[in-house]
Amino acid sequence: MLIMYVAGMGMSDPIPTFAEVVTRIRDDHPGFAYIHVLEPSINHRPKDGTGQKESNKVLRDIWGDQPYIANTDFGRDSAIETVEREGGLISFAHHFISNVSEK
Amino acid sequence: MDAVHQNKSSIFLQLWALGRTGNPDILQKEGGYPFVAPSPIPIPPAPQQNGPAPQPPVPRALTVEEIGEYVQLYARAAENAVRQAGFDGVEIHGAYGYLPDQFLQTNANQRTDAYGGSVQNRARFVLEVTGAVVKAVGAERVGIRLSPWSTYQGEY
Numbered sequence: 001m002l003i004m005y006v007a008g009m010g011m012s013d014p015i016p017t018f019a020e021v022v023t024r025i026r027d028d029h030p031g032f033a034y035i036h037v038l039e040p041s042i043n044h045r046p047k048d049g050t051g052q053k054e055s056n057k058v059l060r061d062i063w064g065d066q067p068y069i070a071n072t073d074f075g076r077d078s079a080i081e082t083v084e085r086e087g088g089l090i091s092f093a094h095h096f097i098s099n100v101s102e103k
Numbered sequence: 104m105d106a107v108h109q110n111k112s113s114i115f116l117q118l119w120a121l122g123r124t125g126n127p128d129i130l131q132k133e134g135g136y137p138f139v140a141p142s143p144i145p146i147p148p149a150p151q152q153n154g155p156a157p158q159p160p161v162p163r164a165l166t167v168e169e170i171g172e173y174v175q176l177y178a179r180a181a182e183n184a185v186r187q188a189g190f191d192g193v194e195i196h197g198a199y200g201y202l203p204d205q206f207l208q209t210n211a212n213q214r215t216d217a218y219g220g221s222v223q224n225r226a227r228f229v230l231e232v233t234g235a236v237v238k239a240v241g242a243e244r245v246g247i248r249l250s251p252w253s254t255y256q257g258e259y
Contacts, residue, residue: 038198
């Protein structure tokens with residue numbers, strides 16, 4: 001069973017920190033297998049619209065043509081649409097987890 | 104593992120460290136392990152439908168020496184996964200509020216040493232883990248999972 005804590009993560013502007021991580025991995029570890037990144041979730045997006053600015057585009061641009069796996073909330077159509085627009089790969093999980101305690 | 108490879112697929116093992124999302128009672132019971140995180144900042148109480156939320160336990164801040172031990176534990180786990188268990192690679196779980204994410208984000212990291220404060224310092228643990236794991240099994244066998252925008256821990 002999954003225990004749902006609010007983990008108190010989500011600092012106000014995560015991009016500089018995550019951009020540093022992705023940049024350093026790109027520069028220090030050529031041939032790195034992939035980065036697997038949770039996209040801003042539609043389901044968890046704040047209702048006041050502040051979430052509209054959330055995007056991982058900066059990370060995609062840093063990572064370039066190397067394997068980028070996007071994750072969260074994708075179905076067949078949105079996955080195909082995202083890959084055609086952005087490239088990279090999509091991962092799916094929720095549909096394959098039994099007894100998931102949320103969603 | 105064999106069944107996966109016989110069917111021409113690959114399998115990566117996800118490497119976790121819990122930090123402040125661990126359960127101190129279980130850590131104690133399983134071998135007297137310390138309940139540790141970047142800073143002594145507990146997870147915020149989970150909202151409850153009935154009654155007040157239980158107060159999550161407060162972790163102890165990792166020492167610099169312990170941080171180095173964690174880095175080496177990741178490398179050993181990667182080596183065990185690939186060289187002994189036969190996984191094709193490992194994915195460092197750097198998302199969802201687990202230990203690496205706790206170092207990255209200011210909500211959980213208020214250290215004043217080389218592992219906290221600036222972007223470079225908060226990224227240091229994740230990059231040291233990544234470097235050690237790459238050294239152990241090779242860059243082409245290592246991925247990392249990140250969740251810049253997630254505020255949650257309990258789903259994956």
